[in-house]
Amino acid sequence: MASLDRFFTPRTLVACHDAGAAQMIIDNTSEDVLRACMLVLRGPATRIFSNYGSIDVDQPLSLTDVDNVITGTGWQHTHEFRVLAEADRKGIPNIAVVDRATNLQLRFLRGGHTVSPSVILIPEYEISKLPKGFNKKNIEVFVDDSWLRQVETIRRKALQNPALDSIFIGQPLVDNEGIPDFDIQYRFLRQWLDLQVNGGLNGFRPHPSDRSTLPADLKHRVVLSDSRTTAIEDISRASAVIGIDSFLLELSIEARKKTFRCFVSKNQLKIEEFHR
Numbered sequence: 001m002a003s004l005d006r007f008f009t010p011r012t013l014v015a016c017h018d019a020g021a022a023q024m025i026i027d028n029t030s031e032d033v034l035r036a037c038m039l040v041l042r043g044p045a046t047r048i049f050s051n052y053g054s055i056d057v058d059q060p061l062s063l064t065d066v067d068n069v070i071t072g073t074g075w076q077h078t079h080e081f082r083v084l085a086e087a088d089r090k091g092i093p094n095i096a097v098v099d100r101a102t103n104l105q106l107r108f109l110r111g112g113h114t115v116s117p118s119v120i121l122i123p124e125y126e127i128s129k130l131p132k133g134f135n136k137k138n139i140e141v142f143v144d145d146s147w148l149r150q151v152e153t154i155r156r157k158a159l160q161n162p163a164l165d166s167i168f169i170g171q172p173l174v175d176n177e178g179i180p181d182f183d184i185q186y187r188f189l190r191q192w193l194d195l196q197v198n199g200g201l202n203g204f205r206p207h208p209s210d211r212s213t214l215p216a217d218l219k220h221r222v223v224l225s226d227s228r229t230t231a232i233e234d235i236s237r238a239s240a241v242i243g244i245d246s247f248l249l250e251l252s253i254e255a256r257k258k259t260f261r262c263f264v265s266k267n268q269l270k271i272e273e274f275h276r
Contacts, residue, residue: 003143004028007095007121011067013038015083016045018074019208020099020247023048024123025070027146038066042079044208045072061086068093068118073107075174076209081108084115093118100247101129103174123147147251150232154255157236164223165200167234168192169243170207173264182212184269185244188262191269192242193221205234242271249274 004025014037016022022045026034034052040061041054061083063069069087071080073096080096087094096117098104108115116138122130123144130136168189172180185207193202204214205225214224225234231248235241241252242260252259253274261274 002028002030002033003145004097004121005030005033007068007070007119008033008037009067010036011038011065012036013040013063013066013069013083013087015040015069015071015080016049016074017041017043017077017079018072019044019048021072021074021080021097024099024144024146025072025097028142028144040079040083043077047208063087063090063092066092068095070095070097072096073098075103075107076172076180078110081110081115084108084117085110085113088115088117095119095121097121098126099123100250101126101131102245104131104134147254150251151254153232154236154251154257157233158255158257163201164203164238165196166192166240166242167203167205167225167238168222169205169231169235169241169246169248170210171244171246172207172210173244180209182207182210184264185262186215186218188242188244188269188271189218189222192260192262192271193218195271203234203238205231245274 026048039049039052039054041049063086069083069092071083074080084094084096094117098120101122118138120139121142122139124141125147127141170185172182173184174180189204196202202222203225204222235248235252235257240258240260241249243249244262249259249261259274260271262271
């Protein structure tokens with residue numbers, strides 16, 4: 001039995017948009033359990049669940065035939081938050097899957113309205129990062145079976161094909177209302193490339209929800225990832241990994257890759273080597 005199976009019922013609705021929690025749900029739930037669910041998908045999650053059917057998300061959502069709701073908790077869209085809020089309003093148990101214990105309070109706040117899920121599911125390796133003072137009464141920990149598999153894949157493949165000097169993992173900065181800023185990743189990317197005094201081959205992997213266009217001045221400076229290539233493959237074939245704080249950077253560190261984090265401090269763009 002997969003680690004998330006126990007949270008599902010025969011009439012569970014799964015709502016996902018962002019890639020992180022969607023991948024975590026599909027990696028840690030048995031296929032037959034998911035096949036019995038009603039899926040309501042948008043954005044990057046649609047590709048992750050491409051082998052599953054999804055109901056028409058443009059129709060008004062009815063929860064009359066639903067026993068419980070399981071959602072991701074992403075920033076890129078309000079889809080997951082709206083489903084959580086509707087289930088809460090109707091008194092239906094609602095379970096939120098958090099891929100990373102960052103901005104945890106803000107994940108459940110939109111437009112001044114806060115949702116308190118029946119259960120917040122967090123992978124065991126993130127529990128130590130919960131913010132001080134956060135109410136843990138409805139938090140449950142689960143074993144992320146895919147974590148070690150991904151780390152081992154990176155380590156194994158890294159020995160075979162280090163084809164890039166670095167890979168920049170595209171990721172926006174997100175404000176308190178969940179509004180993503182994709183432009184800042186290009187500012188960081190330029191800064192990183194300027195630091196590479198010896199040149200080399202540097203890749204760029206766009207975020208799954210990124211609809212922006214790679215600026216013209218960067219097109220000749222980076223190798224754009226093939227959309228058919230997984231993030232794990234991209235990370236494994238690079239000597240160094242860089243990006244704004246993300247789950248993929250955590251994986252990279254665990255796989256013993258040289259990893260760099262981009263952040264803003266006192267209105268200045270900063271890049272530093274990232275350690276656990």
